[in-house]
Amino acid sequence: MPIEATEKIWFNGKFVDWDDAKVHVLTHALHYGSGVFEGIRCYNTDKGPAIFRLKEHVDRLFDSAKIYYMKIPYSKSEIAEAIKELVRINGLKECYIRPIVFRGYGEMGLNPLNNPVEVAIAAWEWGPYLGEEGQKKGIRAKIVSIQRITPNTLPPVAKACGQYINSILAKLEALNCNYDEAIMLDYRGFVSEGPGENIFVVKDDVIYTPPEYASILKGITRDSVIKLAEDMGYEVRERDITRAFLYLADEVFFTGTAAEITPIREIDGYEIGVGEITRKLQKKFYEVTHGKDEKYISWLDFV
Numbered sequence: 001m002p003i004e005a006t007e008k009i010w011f012n013g014k015f016v017d018w019d020d021a022k023v024h025v026l027t028h029a030l031h032y033g034s035g036v037f038e039g040i041r042c043y044n045t046d047k048g049p050a051i052f053r054l055k056e057h058v059d060r061l062f063d064s065a066k067i068y069y070m071k072i073p074y075s076k077s078e079i080a081e082a083i084k085e086l087v088r089i090n091g092l093k094e095c096y097i098r099p100i101v102f103r104g105y106g107e108m109g110l111n112p113l114n115n116p117v118e119v120a121i122a123a124w125e126w127g128p129y130l131g132e133e134g135q136k137k138g139i140r141a142k143i144v145s146i147q148r149i150t151p152n153t154l155p156p157v158a159k160a161c162g163q164y165i166n167s168i169l170a171k172l173e174a175l176n177c178n179y180d181e182a183i184m185l186d187y188r189g190f191v192s193e194g195p196g197e198n199i200f201v202v203k204d205d206v207i208y209t210p211p212e213y214a215s216i217l218k219g220i221t222r223d224s225v226i227k228l229a230e231d232m233g234y235e236v237r238e239r240d241i242t243r244a245f246l247y248l249a250d251e252v253f254f255t256g257t258a259a260e261i262t263p264i265r266e267i268d269g270y271e272i273g274v275g276e277i278t279r280k281l282q283k284k285f286y287e288v289t290h291g292k293d294e295k296y297i298s299w300l301d302f303v
């Protein structure tokens with residue numbers, strides 16, 4: 001689905017017209033993937049548009065930048081305020097927000113330190129990443145042969161542009177085999193995550209998800225779902241998961257800012273279906289993101 005253009009993009013401290021937010025073809029990040037980014041959602045509530053867990057997303061952006069020795073030339077509060085102002089200026093109610101920090105034009109070569117650190121933020125209307133239909137009926141996933149990056153190659157905790165080449169290979173392998181989405185294993189052979197989503201498994205009313213050391217990106221939706229599930233009385237265990245544990249699961253679902261909570265109804269030809277706990281968590285997540293549950297109102301930043 002093509003990106004739905006809005007009016008303005010925040011680019012190095014100024015709001016510019018959507019079509020003018022451009023970079024040179026010799027931009028460092030274009031050649032070497034030397035950038036970091038975030039994916040954030042804004043939801044419509046009775047009190048107007050609200051950004052979900054803005055602080056956590058901005059913190060992660062700064063952490064990712066630190067890993068790659070990039071000093072962001074703005075403070076966290078300036079970035080958070082720019083994000084809110086961007087939503088206001090574009091008159092958006094519900095949208096996806098994409099901040100990116102990248103090494104710009106300057107020198108070519110693998111020492112990026114003399115290249116400027118540039119920052120852009122765009123926002124546009126974007127439905128669930130794996131489709132409305134996928135969110136309702138569940139998707140089909142394949143455990144792909146491409147492994148997830150490892151802690152000593154590219155740090156999985158960083159949401160860095162170049163690291164997504166790994167996700168692209170995984171996604172394309174799944175699509176080429178006529179599946180909707182990929183599931184990657186970590187370097188030890190345990191379940192890690194999807195190309196842009198964390199994974200959860202339900203077995204005998206207990207909820208499982210791979211731990212941080214399974215080379216996952218520490219998802220903010222993952223963290224939210226763990227807290228919501230525990231508050232709903234479920235036991236959540238972060239532990240290693242084998243592929244057979246997925247095949248024999250009662251329920252499996254993906255979480256992510258873009259995908260929200262998307263059930264996985266089949267993996268590698270094994271039928272799993274869509275279960276009740278996934279449905280309950282989807283309902284709760286919808287209420288919380290749309291400001292309908294006072295208990296989690298602090299997760300929302302009203303624009």
Ligand SMILES: Cc1ncc(COP(=O)(O)O)c(C=O)c1O
Nearest residue numbers: 196197198217219220221256257
């Ligand atoms: C590789 C990867 N894993 C997991 C996630 C889910 O993270 P979050 O819930 O913070 O969007 C994402 C999306 O940002 C991702 O790109």
